[in-house]
Amino acid sequence: MNSAGLTASGLGLTRNESGRRFPHAEDVAALEELRAEVVETLGGPGWDREWHVYDLDALARVEIDRLVERGLMTPVFAERPGVGRGFAVYGEGEASLEINGADHLRLLGFRGGSQLPALWSLLSRLDDHLEAMFSYAFDPRWGYLSARPRQAGSGMRAYATLHLPAMALTGRLAGTALELAGKGLALVPLWTGAGGMVQVSNLGSQGKSENEIIQQISSICHGIVEKERSIRKMLLRENPLQTRDQIGRALGVGQHAWTVSFPEAVNLVSAVQVGVDLGLVEAPGMAAESAFGLMSRLQPAHIVVDYMDGKIGCLQSPEIDECRAQLLRGIFAGAGALV
């Protein structure tokens, strides 16, 4: 699988109920009442899949972090204190719902690959169902109203995750980010930019329809990905020794290290994936899943829950790095340079 594409897609849809003040200005009783009504609706008939409602107060830190790592919960919601908050996951994680975060409702969807239209289709259907029960705060001029006026409009924020190690290595992300900023888009690092992972999203949602926002982001990201591909080829053409050396070293570390932090693991997987894409190395252990999927399951809370039985409460524990290194050794086993 060639990773020089849109590696993951995310979508957020903000809605508020017309009869209540926005969460930061509403009283506790009204927020609790809204949460109860939403939870009741989620448990009602008519949904294609079931909603799993979480009790946020009962969730351990590692469980919350795993929801964030899966793209089911936003980092800002996970960190936000507050009353009346609720959270639910649709089906096996096809979508999720944050209740009483910055706004009353925020539908979320996140999945690997280029999936923005499919996500919009799903979230719009779920939105229609919720709207049958709740009267949304809407104004023909401003669109769907939000506590943050900049988010009023379609209420939609689309996120495209890109794997751009060559652009990061050659210092071209800054110029690209400037260019995007002029078009109302943000380019921010994912995982503090390890492995050249970035996320492109729309800063505001006014004056454009949902499909226009998706079209704009898809089209711009396609151009960025093409640029990344050409820079990778240029690097190999003009600096073949250094390029092969970087990739070979990453493979060597991945095959033999006994403790690996998450950012380092992302850098290693990123470099080896570039090697696979350029036809420099073969890595059978990476054939079954995307580099992004692999990086995702190497995140701390994923490791603790999926491979350590959730027994470690502190996500900075050295045992996690040890377990990650063991996983990497297994993934990179049998990998080698193609001469």
Next chain:
Amino acid sequence: MFAEESPDWNLDLTGSAICEMCGDEPATVHLLRVVDGTVSHTHLCPGCAESVAEETDGLALVLAVPSVLRDLSKGQVHLDDETEPTAPSDQDALFCAVCGTTLSDLKESGLVGCARCYQIFAEYLESALAGESEPVEHPGKIPQRGPETDNLRHEIMRLQRMLRELVACERFEEAAGVRDRLTELGERLEEEPE
């Protein structure tokens, strides 16, 4: 996962509206730099941002411009206007009776408290958020069970935009058809009870 949000920008950025590098030009660019996993934020003018971008050969240097800051550079929010009174004006005394939000609250936090705030603070929000020429309007999905008048107003706005585009393209016959439809919808809107 979703990346960490960039800092939530307030509508009123008096303290950070000047470029931190040259100290002269309005800061319209938010520079987010990641070096060795450490994140730093600076506010720059486009000129300084470009020079920093050219000089940077680090692994991760990322910039984003909040639309509000761009609006500042267009002068739509007159933070540097010397004629603007420093004492609270009549405008600043505006407040929403539903949620108690004042214009000062809005300027400070960037948050409105309820749907009614959009009407109370419409003038300020329009100046802070509207584009350069296009009026603010919502072209996307609308609630299916909204009042009929909402749907009518939305359709009227959509047709008004279409009319402007058709006139700009000199497609006058089609424009006339849209104009007639607009007249018809306008009459229906007047007949609707408030």
